[in-house]
Amino acid sequence: MATHVFFVDMTCEGCSGAVARVLKKLDVKFDIDLPNKKVLIESDKDKDVFLEALKKTGKTVTYINSK
Incomplete structure (x- = not known):
């Protein structure tokens, strides 16, 4: 199983909550x-x-890598 790493421009708990929901x-x-x-x-x-x-959250999202 791969671990995908993304950069998501989150600034607060509300942002991370939106990411968790999707x-x-x-x-x-x-x-x-x-x-x-x-x-x-x-x-x-x-x-x-x-x-x-992740893009559905409205945040800037960038794929970093897979481990």
Whole structure:
């Protein structure tokens, strides 16, 4: 299973809450690192699925890498 790392321009708990809501709909394991503005998602799904979902939050999203 891959861990996808994204940069999401989150500035507060409200921002991270919005990210959590869209990811919960995808039923994946994830971790939000608010201070570093990173979201780590564990899944075998394609990164583009998550990129599109994260963009729905209205935040700037950048794919960093897969571990």
